[in-house]
Amino acid sequence: xxxxxxxxxxxxxxxxxxxxxxxxxxxxxxxxxxxxxxxxxxxxxxxxxxxxxxxxxxxxxxxxxxxxxxxxxxxxxxxxxxxxxxxxxxxxxxxxxxxxxxxxxxxxxxxxxxxxxxxxxxxxxxxxxxxxxxxxxxxxxxxxxxxxxxxxxxxxxxxxxxxxxxxxxxxxxxxxxxxxxxxxxxxxxxxxxxxxxxxxxxxxxxxxxxxxxxxxxxxxxxxxxxxxxxxxxxxxxxxxxxxxxxxxxxxxxxxxxxxxxxxxxxxxxxxxxxxxxxxxxxxxxxxxxxxxxxxxxxxxxxxxxxxxxxxxxxxxxxxxxxxxxxxxxxxxxxxxxxxxxxxxxxxxxxxxxxxxxxxxxxxxxxxxxxxxxxxxxxxxxxxxxxxxxxxxxxxxxxxxxxxxxxxxxxxxxxxxxxxxxxxxxxxxxxxxxxxxxxxxxxxxxxxxxxxxxxxxxxxxxxxxxxxxxxxxxxxxxxxxxxxxxxxxxxxxxxxxxxxxxxxxxxxxxxxxxxxxxxxxxxxxxxxxxxxxxxxxxxxxxxxxxxxxxxxxxxxxxxxxxxxxxxxxxxxxxxxxxxxxxxxxxxxxxxxxxxxxxxxxxxxxxxxxxxxxxxxxxxxxxxxxxxxxxxxxxxxxxxxxxxxxxxxxxxxxxxxxxxxxx
Numbered sequence: 001x002x003x004x005x006x007x008x009x010x011x012x013x014x015x016x017x018x019x020x021x022x023x024x025x026x027x028x029x030x031x032x033x034x035x036x037x038x039x040x041x042x043x044x045x046x047x048x049x050x051x052x053x054x055x056x057x058x059x060x061x062x063x064x065x066x067x068x069x070x071x072x073x074x075x076x077x078x079x080x081x082x083x084x085x086x087x088x089x090x091x092x093x094x095x096x097x098x099x100x101x102x103x104x105x106x107x108x109x110x111x112x113x114x115x116x117x118x119x120x121x122x123x124x125x126x127x128x129x130x131x132x133x134x135x136x137x138x139x140x141x142x143x144x145x146x147x148x149x150x151x152x153x154x155x156x157x158x159x160x161x162x163x164x165x166x167x168x169x170x171x172x173x174x175x176x177x178x179x180x181x182x183x184x185x186x187x188x189x190x191x192x193x194x195x196x197x198x199x200x201x202x203x204x205x206x207x208x209x210x211x212x213x214x215x216x217x218x219x220x221x222x223x224x225x226x227x228x229x230x231x232x233x234x235x236x237x238x239x240x241x242x243x244x245x246x247x248x249x250x251x252x253x254x255x256x257x258x259x260x261x262x263x264x265x266x267x268x269x270x271x272x273x274x275x276x277x278x279x280x281x282x283x284x285x286x287x288x289x290x291x292x293x294x295x296x297x298x299x300x301x302x303x304x305x306x307x308x309x310x311x312x313x314x315x316x317x318x319x320x321x322x323x324x325x326x327x328x329x330x331x332x333x334x335x336x337x338x339x340x341x342x343x344x345x346x347x348x349x350x351x352x353x354x355x356x357x358x359x360x361x362x363x364x365x366x367x368x369x370x371x372x373x374x375x376x377x378x379x380x381x382x383x384x385x386x387x388x389x390x391x392x393x394x395x396x397x398x399x400x401x402x403x404x405x406x407x408x409x410x411x412x413x414x415x416x417x418x419x420x421x422x423x424x425x426x427x428x429x430x431x432x433x434x435x436x437x438x439x440x441x442x443x444x445x446x447x448x449x450x451x452x453x454x455x456x457x458x459x460x461x462x463x464x465x466x467x468x469x470x471x472x473x474x475x476x477x478x479x480x481x482x483x484x485x486x487x488x489x490x491x492x493x494x495x496x497x498x499x500x501x502x503x504x505x506x507x508x509x510x511x512x513x514x515x516x517x518x519x520x521x522x523x524x525x526x527x528x529x530x531x532x533x534x535x536x537x538x539x540x541x542x543x544x545x546x547x548x549x550x551x552x553x554x555x556x557x558x559x560x561x562x563x564x565x566x567x568x569x570x571x572x573x574x575x576x577x578x579x580x581x582x583x584x585x586x587x588x589x590x591x592x593x594x595x596x597x598x599x600x601x602x603x604x605x606x607x608x609x610x611x612x613x614x615x616x617x618x619x620x621x622x623x624x625x626x627x628x629x630x631x632x633x634x635x636x637x638x639x640x641x642x643x644x645x646x647x648x649x650x651x652x653x654x655x656x657x658x659x660x661x
Contacts, residue, residue, distance in 0.1 A: 069654045070115060072122035073646030079654050080497045085114045086658065087475040108659045115655065121181075123642040128184045135183045140176070143183055213565045214579055215607040217558035221541055223534040223598035230537070232529045240525050241518050248521040251464040255509040256472075256481060257443075259450045259457050261432045262501030263421035269454050270420050272413065280416045281405045297396040298371055299335055299353035301328070302345040304388035321382055321389040328379055328391060335379070335393045344388070357398065367392070422500075428453065429502060433493060436504045440491045443506045459508070481507065535597040542592055542600050549590050549602070558604060575603075584608050 069079040090105045104110070128134060135143070144150060150161045241248065272280075301324055303317045324342055328335045336352030343349040360372060367390060370383045374394035383390040405412065432449060439445035450457045463469050465482050472478060480492045486507055494503040545556060564570055564579060571579070575593055582589040582605055589605040 069651050071649045073126050075122055111658050126646050140180055213563050213609050214605055215561050215563050217561050217604040219556045219558050219602040221538050221600045226534055226537045230533045232526055237525045248516040250514045250516055252513045253462045253464045253511045254507045255460055256505045256507050257459045258503055258505030259446050259455050260503055263425040265455055266421045266424050267417045272416055277412050281412050295357045295359050295398045297356045299393045301339045301343045301353055301391045302388055304344045325391050436493045531597055538600050
């Protein structure tokens with residue numbers, strides 16, 4: 001199989017596929033999360049949580065095999081997967097020139113955070129799959145094909161698609177799995193935003209915050225103004241070259257040929273007939289090919305209470321909700337208008353209390369249980385949750401029918417090939433390994449194995465360890481290629497457990513490492529020295545001007561004023577954050593921002609104002625922004641709920657072996 005070739009479609013695969021340092025703070029928030037369970041049990045993506053907040057028991061279970069580092073629900077995750085994620089993190093940190101030692105990058109704290117991300121991803125994946133929220137292959141292919149970054153002149157480009165995957169340094173399967181889950185997340189994100197009860201007072205306070213506008217005057221210091229002052233002599237360049245010879249090496253380069261044994265590479269050998277596909281469909285039509293997931297549209301009226309409400313306030317809320325219940329039961333057709341007038345849930349009252357497409361498990365437990373017992377048109381009794389008192393009216397039950405064979409024949413074939421190729425892989429992989437292992441001294445074994453299993457031999461261009469090209473970006477593959485055995489042109493076999501594949505490769509050509517001559521390195525060194533001197537001059541002038549401003553003198557030539565706020569930022573988010581972090585009681589205020597080595601900017605904050613008259617669209621936008629903020633506060637409780645549903649067990653003995661490995 002040629003892994004550099006593109007398939008006919010963007011995807012043909014079906015993928016089944018900080019920690020708080022204050023212990024008391026963690027315990028307090030965990031107890032609060034369990035006591036005040038969040039309304040939505042959907043997850044806020046991309047949030048890093050502490051192990052304690054997740055309620056995960058860190059202990060060694062005798063039932064876990066020695067190479068399994070964690071079990072999430074029914075999914076066992078091997079330690080090799082964690083090791084790969086650690087390598088990816090280390091490589092990323094190096095690329096970003098982070099000033100961390102190897103020991104810090106592989107420390108226990110970092111390893112546990114990587115493991116936590118794996119656990120989080122599994123919790124999300126299992127929830128999404130259980131709720132049947134994964135997009136079909138056809139839909140995923142369509143979405144990928146319509147991504148602008150994968151198009152040329154408005155049309156999908158396979159070349160650009162696979163170039164993007166290579167640049168991301170992950171396998172095609174990994175990329176498409178992540179993309180599939182991203183699509184699933186984006187599909188349910190609107191439901192997250194509309195299924196959060198927001199305290200009205202908190203929304204108003206939030207609007208006060210985001211309604212603040214600050215006027216700033218920028219003053220830029222750019223490197224071009226120093227160009228006439230910067231000189232780099234040939235002697236400086238040569239001295240730098242002699243003192244940094246190790247920075248100017250042409251590394252070892254190799255060419256390799258390889259063969260890949262994987263379910264994907266075996267798919268082309270399977271040719272199912274229509275009867276086999278029909279039988280596969282019949283066997284799975286009530287599971288895989290079923291969209292029979294019941295969701296509900298409902299209205300509700302909320303009278304809010306919370307942990308800090310007094311007995312009198314709770315009694316008043318109960319009296320009010322009882323009165324409203326009598327009204328809507330006397331005239332059910334007025335439910336929407338009464339919700340719009342009296343409900344204290346700003347997230348839904350403008351829609352007459354309406355929430356649509358509610359899936360089981362999306363709401364807090366008490367609300368969820370009451371809702372899914374109702375018949376269409378029925379009004380519930382009063383329901384008490386951590387948000388207050390509710391009345392619920394079920395508007396509609398939405399149930400989707402099974403997909404017909406003719407409509408999903410491509411999906412049927414893809415899934416059939418996926419399963420059959422996986423079976424073939426499992427049946428033959430040891431044979432493949434044996435053929436390779438018996439002839440590690442013979443480069444021709446690559447061709448022999450390819451012929452035996454009808455696979456394709458691929459030959460690479462020149463590559464080096466510092467600038468690997470896909471598919472050699474995997475650290476495990478690189479280490480094997482540039483190992484003593486690999487450089488001695490012996491055959492090496494590489495097991496890639498996460499990718500579910502085995503590679504056999506051999507170095508076919510090699511150049512030795514050599515020192516770049518002064519002439520070869522001179523131009524690059526000259527640019528480095530100019531950049532360094534420019535950066536120092538910018539920093540020097542910046543510090544001098546800031547010192548003058550702080551002394552009370554302002555003689556700078558300021559540029560055109562910019563009005564910035566949090567809703568419509570006109571500057572990078574990082575700069576917006578710095579501007580709004582400045583104390584509001586000191587005007588003017590100054591801050592300096594380094595844009596890059598060739599530019600810095602001083603910002604003078606000249607005016608602060610608050611917009612009390614929000615436009616209607618900004619009011620709604622502020623509510624949506626606050627909904628995201630509110631959910632981020634509830635995320636510990638959300639994940640605690642997921643962990644209850646999908647128990648997590650960490651094998652500490654296996655985990656400890658990865659520290660500083």
